[in-house]
Amino acid sequence: MTSAVLHSLGAARPYAGSRPLVLERIPVPAPRAGELLVKIERASLCHSDLSVVDGSRVRPLPMALGHEASGTVAAVGPGVPDVKDGDRVVMVFVPGCGDCRACDAGRPALCHRGAAANGSGDLLHGEAVLRTVDGERINHHLGVSAFSDYAVVARESAVVVDNDVPFDIAAMFGCAALTGIGAVLNSAKVSGGESVIVFGLGAVGLMAVMGAAQVAGTTVIAIDPLPEKQALAARCGARAAGAPADAEALVAEHAGDGVDVAIEAVGSARVMESCLGLLTRGGALVSVGLPHPDQVLSVQALQFAGMGKRLLGSYMGDANPARDIPAYLQMWRDGRLPVELLHTDTRPLAEINEGLDALADGRVVRRLFTLAP
Structure with missing residues (x-):
């Protein structure tokens, strides 16, 4: 072979x-x-x-x-x-x-x-x-x-x-569906009415956008430097999309004092740091991308105990593949993914x-x- x-x-x-x-x-x-x-x-x-x-x-x-x-x-x-x-x-x-x-x-x-x-x-x-x-x-x-x-x-x-x-x-x-959708539904456990921002619109990030859009009443913001990926995110269910420089303004417009969940699908410690700053009190940052082992986070520690923010690691979307793949395929069959x-x-x-x-x-x-x- x-x-x-x-x-x-x-x-x-x-x-x-x-x-x-x-x-x-x-x-x-x-x-x-x-x-x-x-x-x-x-x-x-x-x-x-x-x-x-x-x-x-x-x-x-x-x-x-x-x-x-x-x-x-x-x-x-x-x-x-x-x-x-x-x-x-x-x-x-x-x-x-x-x-x-x-x-x-x-x-x-x-x-x-x-x-x-x-x-x-x-x-x-x-x-x-x-x-x-x-x-x-x-x-x-x-x-x-x-x-x-x-x-x-x-x-x-x-x-x-x-x-x-x-x-x-x-x-x-x-991989893409388990990791992206799973980060939203399994790791973050996004619920109705919450706001979600996704950084990095590769296949995993776009799957996260689609997964978040399936939860009733969510507001989904998508961030990527490439305009064509921003446009694709809109087709996948994002309410708003823009470049990294637009993130703060988009959050203020669509989520008030901060988002409930940030999905980091870039694999960058610097992006993770910026995501923490976009969270509302009690919000959760879900780390999905794979940064180089040499990258180190440097954040204000008080954000966790003082503001109740959470940092969640998500590997393969915390998936149970035998359960989740058939469920996600049914969502695809129904025209939702x-x-x-x-x-x-x-x-x-x-x-x-x-x-x-x-x-x-x-x-x-x-x-x-x-x-x-």
Whole structure:
């Protein structure tokens, strides 16, 4: 099979020239007990992929990248009674083990065993199965490695969906929808009549806009430096949209003395600091983006005890994928989540490095890749 493999970090821009992702022919692995072999139909390029390429998220190398995808089950390993060949699945980038402290608390997105496997490049039920033709190990990316013809994943890394859900749509529900909508509904628990501001209008931020707009009576403000993304946010349900310099005025106009919830989907400590200043008393800042590990917050500590403000971390939207993906897909079916608006285009995997440039430049929201010729 063909797989896009990263061998070194920090490649120079443009990536179309340095070509950090190399398309390699490697053996198709077989699923072990508790695992599935999935034929990847569509794989999305996400900032989490870019963060590995540029070194912001250090992962073991070499690594086969890609974590947001949809596909068809091609083979089922022993001990998986509830999935069959031909099932359509959405990939999930944190496999919940079901019996760790986080899973017992109903928070599988924070699964301890899943996080350990993701960090080491392994799978939930065992070490990495990807190998070069010479037998050398290739690490898995977030338990998926979706920029490949096939992926072996833990059963817990896949959610079965109806076969009439288009692959282009299904793929975006495994990361962008879980993270963005989940940040609003699970982490912040936005309720009717509240005001929400979203900073950063990539796919995750726009999903947050859509999710907030589903709550009756909410006022949604969207912030991004690019006018085209501001316009897209309006189509996704934002009442007002503008550039970062407009944020304070927009909050004053639409939310009075401050917003109830701020969603930070940029991955910037400086943006997080500005978000805190836009909150009303008792408001919540939800950190969704992934800042570089070197970034540090510097805020007035009194805002928390003195004004009751809250800082909430949200990983994968605090999602329970088996519950949330079907629920969000039903919202899409009902016409409440216009996810199609986020699909910029679909390209062949051979253009993956050019896709990294387009994502880094903000020229795409969700570019999907197809592996079949």
